[in-house]
Amino acid sequence: MAENLPSCRREFVETAGRLCQRLGLPRSTGQIYGLLYLSAQPLSLDDISGLLSLSKASASTGTRQLLTWQALKQVWVPGDRRDHFEAIGDLRELLRTGYENFFRPKLERSVTKMDQLLANLEADRKSGALSKEDHAFCKARLAHMATLQSRVTKLLPIAEKFF
Amino acid sequence: MAENLPSCRREFVETAGRLCQRLGLPRSTGQIYGLLYLSAQPLSLDDISGLLSLSKASASTGTRQLLTWQALKQVWVPGDRRDHFEAIGDLRELLRTGYENFFRPKLERSVTKMDQLLANLEADRKSGALSKEDHAFCKARLAHMATLQSRVTKLLPIAEKFF
DNA sequence: CAGAACGTTCAATTGCGATTGAACAAATAA
């Protein structure tokens, strides 16, 4: 990490990096967004890799990823043919699209997965792999899980409106 | 993974394992809970490591972790001096304590972190590390983030009641 | 045109944390 960053930015970059790391995303991605979030001027790939001590490759893949998430935008800086990047500051929107692209598909898949599981359960019952008691037990537990699932599905749109 | 598991349990175990993996938790942890969630009878450490093809060590650490999360309970099986484990089926409660122990502390820390950042910002301003414009820009962005933070803080208790 | 600047791609490396095997301690049995 470069020493020439003001301490507040340095700390912010570190925090953003760690946050991404916890979310299972590349740390560099968070660092890049964090750096740009507190940069009044757009930065080039060289600036980014230099300030964060990242390789050119990481800066490139990271910015491209962030672009697909609509977390950054490219801006043209007159007199410089390099790409420059700016953070899109609207975190609310970022959160919303993040939910849309990230959570929601998984939630939907989990519902179809539950159907598969229930189908398998019946198949196991018929094939004799599961006793009557085990069948009933599993069915009850899966049903309980399904109700929770539907609650989450109902909650999230509400939360979305809350923002 | 053992072949002697009925297909519905096998698939459930796999799904639970992957879910934990995505959440940044050990996969084995999810597998163990998944196995027990669909087991009408409590299982011993040997059963668990056998059915899941895990080492004794993994089964031990995994169950202990799950116990601290109140996701399992130990039950005594007469005539067997080994520990046996049962899944606690109330997923709602599990979710609630998970939020309490896992998310909430981080959310609280993020608030104090924000204070630190704002303090650093002022320090940088006074030391001349940040121009007046940069200072204003960063302050605005951090303020925006702080409002989002407080919204999340307000939302979560509401979501909790929803369940 | 040649040469440089810029960004991307991809195989190789690295780092991190889950998993393991072996040694250990505690409890039970013989």
Add this chain to the structure above:
DNA sequence: TTATTTGTTCAATCGCAATTGAACGTTCTG
């Protein structure tokens, strides 16, 4: 008592994905 069973701890290993360096294609410049 000694031997066996049971569960934990910890250093070593392994797997996975982030990161890198080098080679590449493209676009600009002189």
